[in-house]
Amino acid sequence: MSTIDTTSPEIAAGERFDRAPVDRVDAVGAVGQGRVGALIAALTSADHKVVGGLFVGASTLVLLATAAVGALLGAARIDGDGDLLDAGALPQLFAAHRVSLVFGVLAPLLLGVAVAVVPLQVGARALAFPRVAAFGFWAWASGLVLVVIALCNNGGPGGGDADMVDLFLAAHGLVVIGLAAAAGSVAATVLTTRAPGLRLRRLPLFTWSAMVASIGLLLMLPVLLGVLIYLFVDHRNARAAFGGNVGVGSWIAFAYTQPATYLFAVPAFGLFAELVPVTFRRRMPLRGVVYAGLTLIAVAALSAVTQQPDHAVPWAGSGLDLHGLGDKIGDLVVYALFTLLPLLGVLVVLGVAAFAAKPSGDGVRPSVTAPFVFAFFGVGMVIVGMLGGALTPITDLGLRGTVFEEGALVYVAYGTALAGLGAVVWWAPKVLGRRVPERPALGLAGLGLVATILATLPYYAA
Structure with a gap:
């Protein structure tokens, strides 16, 4: 029985030729799995830099979309014939513009910066309650998506679809809960995890402003959440106390x-x-x-x-x-x-x-x-x-x-x-x-x- 000389240059080259495609496929697969794993790790991370970056990145995208909606509404105002947009869609577009401005851009953008930066400025290793801050981002983001879905389907203030109005109120409450969770984490970080010797009167000015704003949000957002709960319960039942879908806008106007x-x-x-x-x-x-x-x-x-x-x-x-x-x-x-x-x-x-x-x-x-x-x-x-x-x-x-x-x-x-x-x-x-x-x-x-x-x-x- 003859044997094959595996040290032969021809055989070795053949083996390399046969294995090379498999090795390349394995390498590509490993890179793909590595990227997917890195993405999953980032999306599930409780690191303050990652969570803050998610807030900032998402609110920047919302800013661009809101600017586009604002430009569309401005063009509709200029259009004297009123043919540019359907008159029935205008109330929901105005509501979407205002909701996105306040709770899609104005509230989360600098809150996200505070989540990322405040631990660095106070000498803390991490945020206080980092998982709460991470939950806050996902609650805010998912709630905002549901708010947009409700508004696109004739929900929201003055909307004609009762189920979508209910979805708007519930999703808005989820947005509020998410922002309150992130604000609570920032405030707790400043108050409880400062480096030894760093007193409140020596805080960096941005950290002081973030702490004051976070405490203000913790006073304001529960009030708004309570109003949304009242509106949701009333709208799901008798619709007698708060004016039904027509009264939604006036009852939450104080936050906008x-x-x-x-x-x-x-x-x-x-x-x-x-x-x-x-x-x-x-x-x-x-x-x-x-x-x-x-x-x-x-x-x-x-x-x-x-x-x-x-x-x-x-x-x-x-x-x-x-x-x-x-x-x-x-x-x-x-x-x-x-x-x-x-x-x-x-x-x-x-x-x-x-x-x-x-x-x-x-x-x-x-x-x-x-x-x-x-x-x-x-x-x-x-x-x-x-x-x-x-x-x-x-x-x-x-x-x-x-x-x-x-x-x-x-x-x-x-x-x-x-x-x-x-x-x-x-x-x-x-x-x-x-x-x-x-x-x-x-x-x-x-x-x-x-x-x-x-x-x-x-x-x-x-």
């Missing part, structure tokens, strides 16, 4: 209007205050005053806690006489507490920032970076929205219920989004391990400012 929406923008001002000393290369003076200013902005949460979307100043036709003076003073006090006090907080933060940026004659030149430009533009747009929100309750101006009120919301939302993108650029080296190129980021900041003005200024001009 100014000044409650200012609460979501508090971390934008914290980011701006943190970047000012870095940009102008000097220590931030009066840090305690800045803490107080950021906290005053968060007073806007009281508007949602008390379910008061309308702090009107109804002085129309009364002139300067003393008739009903007590009522006038009462209206003014409530208006000042809920609407003007957050503006006072903004003025405090800007005043200290201007003092820090004042030229000192020491020859040190400021270093303006893309994150600061993003934050500066974003805060500026938010302030324009807050000024519009301060004018809206004045009855004599007749702005309540007009597109001007919607414009104030869009200014606040898009301004917060600009600041959120600046936060991503600023902390990308620590969170992502890579630096965002400066020139493209500056161009994106300028483009974002122009897009925000084009999307919002027509509301004010109209």
Whole structure:
């Protein structure tokens, strides 16, 4: 019996030829399995950088979709014949635009940044309750998808399909639960897992703003959840107490209007205050005053806690006489507490920032970076929205219920989004391990400012 010499070059080459395709297939399969495994690991991770990145990435996608819906609605307003969109679809499109702005972009974007960054700033190894934060993202994301499905099928405020209205209310509650879970994790991280020696009065300004905003959300969101539960139970049964599908919008309006929406923008001002000393290369003076200013902005949460979307100043036709003076003073006090006090907080933060940026004659030149430009533009747009929100309750101006009120919301939302993108650029080296190129980021900041003005200024001009 003859034997085969396996050391023969021809045989060895043949074996290599026969095995090579199998080896390549195995390698490709291993790479594919590795990528799938990495994706599954990322989607199920409780790491604060991953969870925060999921919040930021998903809310950025929602921002793009919301901008497209807003452009479509703007084109429908310009269209005089009304042929561009079906009149029956307009209420649901408006509801989708507002829900996406507030709970798809405004609330989760900077909350996601806080989830990723706050543990790094306080010296913690991880978030407090990391699984709760991960659950918060998936609850928010799945709830938002269900909200969109309900709105696309004639659900939501004023919707004609009863089952879809029920789905909208239940899904909206899931969105609220998810955001509350993430906010609770951020607040607990700041309060309980700080590095030894890091007292609250020494916190970084962004972390302080994230903590204040998270506590405000924990006060506001349970109120909204309770209202949604009441609406759901009533709509599933008698529909006698809250006006059925028609009353849904009015009962949850307090969470979608100014000044409650200012609460979501508090971390934008914290980011701006943190970047000012870095940009102008000097220590931030009066840090305690800045803490107080950021906290005053968060007073806007009281508007949602008390379910008061309308702090009107109804002085129309009364002139300067003393008739009903007590009522006038009462209206003014409530208006000042809920609407003007957050503006006072903004003025405090800007005043200290201007003092820090004042030229000192020491020859040190400021270093303006893309994150600061993003934050500066974003805060500026938010302030324009807050000024519009301060004018809206004045009855004599007749702005309540007009597109001007919607414009104030869009200014606040898009301004917060600009600041959120600046936060991503600023902390990308620590969170992502890579630096965002400066020139493209500056161009994106300028483009974002122009897009925000084009999307919002027509509301004010109209």
